Amino acid sequence: MSFQEFFLLLICLFAASWVYSSIFHTSRTPRTLRGLQQCRETLRASTIASRAAPNQQLVEVFNIDNALTTINKIYHAIWVRRVRDSLKTHDDEWNALAIFASNLRRTLLLSQIRASNDRMVDLPSLVQSLVFRVVLQKFFPGVPQPLEEDVHFITARINALWLATKIHCSQADSNVLELKGQLETRLRKVFQASSMGQISSKANRLNIIIPAYESLWRVVLRCFLEVRFRNQPKKFEEIDYSRIFSRFISHPNPSVFEAPFLGTQISIKHVVNEALRLYPPTRRIHRQLDKETVKIDVEWLHRDPVSWGRDAEAFRPERWEGVLLKDVKGKMAFMPFGLGDLSCPAKKFAPMMIGVLVAALMGGVGEEWEVVDGGVGSDVSRTRVLDGGREVYAGLRLRKVEG
Ligand code: HEM
Structure with missing residues (x-):
């Protein structure tokens, strides 16, 4: 082969690999967006079709057919209206949900302690059960509370299915x-012999359970870890989270949620905002654009020191005092519920719900509890930001210190 032929062959190979990667690789591997302006514009310009395509995974794995997966505008509008209606919660209902969550936490904690030989509590499983049951109570009020073994089975299968989607092989x-x-069989068992509550009885129950339960439990777990086990006395000596949350759970209404606690500038809303900033449940939002799929890196934006300062990775609810002003100008790198027409209809409900759930946990897991050292436990006692990954704190256990 002459030098020219060899050179031509090299060019052909290079061109072929470029064509291959631009057709197959870049269209499959989403491009990450981290420019704030670009992310905001992409979200605001989104259509339901640009979101439905990357969400097909939800259809394949959970048979989801809701606002997040449809390309039918009428169906989308009906769905969002239904969800908005089911999210309306008056003060009496908040009160009932708070009492329900506190009683539930008491029962779950006791049964976990009794069931374990070493009197330890598996925190992620406690949080998952609490959140799953409160979601059932709120969105499917006609459904009797299931056995703990069923809740455990369902939440474990949901988790395993998310993880299985990450591996592509037969x-x-x-x-x-x-x-x-x-999962389907066990859900049928739990939902049998009951009306479906506020959501149509023909719908797949996961249409509601997935967006509600899945997004809530991970941020509730991390918010609770921050306020109960990672409150650094030297930096935050003036914040008594126990008292702030205890006041809120006695009066769980929107005005107490927003009111600064006496002697501080901190409200439950600030604490929850800070948890949603550091630990957004939707860490990346995907869109299918004309030629490529992109992912908006919400978690990265929320921890970017350019937007949030050098202590961007520190849990500091008091930062919300001044920062809220920026949002008025529409410049904030804060989008836990997305942005624009397709943003989450639960953006007012969910922060209150997180506050109630964390308060219920705080009420039962006081200072006499400690995170068991070693493995994932040691990560919690470090000052660096917690990991946002789904499985990282699986098996994290708590122990009651003998007094
Ligand atoms: C911490 C709690 C929650 C977070 C962080 C969250 C986050 C989000 C995000 C980021 C989106 C936009 C997705 C996109 O642009 O592709 C979204 C949409 C949506 N969320 Fe949530 N969500 C939460 C709770 C809930 C709850 C409790 C429900 C209802 C039961 C819910 C129902 C929905 C629905 C129906 C949409 C689609 C809205 C539309 O197409 O207009 N979410 N959520």
């Missing part, structure tokens, strides 16, 4: 099918 596909079947 082994994973058959695994997904099996998990799906198990």
Whole structure:
């Protein structure tokens, strides 16, 4: 082969690999967006079709057919209206939900302590059960509270299905099918012999459970860890989270949620905003644009020192005092509920719900509890920001210190 032929061959190979990667690779591997302006514009310009395409995973794995997956504008509008209606919560209902959550936490904590030989509590599983049951109570009020073993089974299968979608192989596909079947059977058992409450009885229950339960439990877990186990006395000596949350759970209404606690500038809203900033449940928002898929890196934007200062990774609810003003100018790097027409209809409900759930946990897990050292436990006692990943704190355990 002459030098020219060899050179031509190299150019052909290079061109072929470029064509291949631009057709297959870049269209499959989403491009990450981190420019604040670009992210805001992309979200504001989004159509339901640009969101439905990357959300097909939800259809494949959970058979979801809701506002997040449809390309039908009428169906989308009906869905969002239904969800908005079911999210309306008056003060009496908040009160009832707060009492329900506190009683539930008491029962769950006791049964976990009794069931374990070493009197330890598995925190993620406690939080998952609490959140799942409160979501049932709120959105499916006609459904009797399930057995703990059913809740554990369902939440574990939901988790396993999310994880299985990350692995692309036939082994994973058959695994997904099996998990799906198990999840459907157990959900049918839990929902049988009851009306579906506020959501149509023909709908897949996961249409509501997935957006509500999945987004709430992870941020509730991290918010609770921050306020109960990571409150650094030297920096935050003036914040007594126990008292702030105890006041809120006695009067869980929007005005107490926003009111600064006596002697501080901190409100529950500030604490929850800070948790949603550092630990946004939707860490990345995907969109299918004309030629490529992009992912808006919400978690990165929320921790960017350019927007949030050198202590961007520190949990400091008091930063919300001044920062809220910036949002008025529409410049804030804060989008836990997305932005624009397709943003989350629960953006007012969910922060209150997080406040109630964290308060319920704070009421039962006081200073006499400690995180068990070693493994994931040691990560919690460090000052650096907690990991936002789904599985990182699986198995995190608490122990009651003998007095
Ligand atoms: C901490 C709690 C929550 C967070 C962080 C959250 C986050 C989000 C985000 C980021 C989006 C926009 C997704 C996108 O642009 O592609 C969204 C949309 C949506 N969320 Fe939530 N969500 C939460 C709770 C809930 C709850 C409790 C419900 C209802 C039961 C809910 C129902 C929905 C629905 C129906 C949409 C689609 C809205 C539309 O298409 O107009 N979310 N959520």
